[in-house]
Amino acid sequence: MSPETPPPNQREPENEPWRPRSNPPFGPEAAASVERSLAQLRDPDDALRILNGVELNGAAFAAYLMLADTNLAAENITDTFYDSYLDAWKHFDQFRTVVLENLGWLDAVSAVMTEQGIPTDHLTWNRGAIDQQIFQTYDAVHLDGWWHIFQK
Numbered sequence: 001m002s003p004e005t006p007p008p009n010q011r012e013p014e015n016e017p018w019r020p021r022s023n024p025p026f027g028p029e030a031a032a033s034v035e036r037s038l039a040q041l042r043d044p045d046d047a048l049r050i051l052n053g054v055e056l057n058g059a060a061f062a063a064y065l066m067l068a069d070t071n072l073a074a075e076n077i078t079d080t081f082y083d084s085y086l087d088a089w090k091h092f093d094q095f096r097t098v099v100l101e102n103l104g105w106l107d108a109v110s111a112v113m114t115e116q117g118i119p120t121d122h123l124t125w126n127r128g129a130i131d132q133q134i135f136q137t138y139d140a141v142h143l144d145g146w147w148h149i150f151q152k
Contacts, residue, residue: 022088023058027144030062037065037072046073053078060085063141063148084150086138092147096127099134 034054041047050072053061057078064070064081074080089095100106113123134140139150 022146024060024088024090024146024148025144026054026059026062029144030059033062033065033143040072043073049075049077053081057081057085059143059146060088060148063088063143064150066141066143067139067150084139084152086149086151088146088148090146092131092140093127095140095147095149096130096134100125100130 034050037050038047041050050061050065053064057064061078061081064085065072070080071077089098097106109123112118113120137152139152141148141150
């Protein structure tokens with residue numbers, strides 16, 4: 001948990017400026033994820049927690065339910081969702097760009113290219129290698145055409 005993120009017991013959805021900004025649609029794949037998850041539960045309280053998470057977070061929570069290490073019966077399932085969810089992107093390359101920006105690589109390469117007079121078409125990113133590193137660092141779920149990204 002970061003200092004900017006309030007503890008789970010102090011979170012109110014309407015007062016969470018740190019929450020993701022995207023609003024991916026709740027489509028048929030999200031509905032199927034929720035249905036599969038509910039079908040695995042025996043305790044109605046567990047089902048209510050999942051339905052509450054879906055009501056508050058929509059497709060993002062449905063994507064979280066698809067992660068292999070998500071404990072569907074956890075009493076703190078919504079809190080663990082908030083602790084791991086980053087956001088959703090329509091195209092994976094948008095997230096890759098965010099990662100490269102956050103690492104400072106885009107600015108660094110641009111500076112070197114400018115300093116050395118390297119034409120823009122002379123250097124390309126090895127997207128396969130970058131994506132491999134991203135998938136080792138983050139969990140990604142492709143749901144209803146959107147990429148939902150979670151901290152591992």
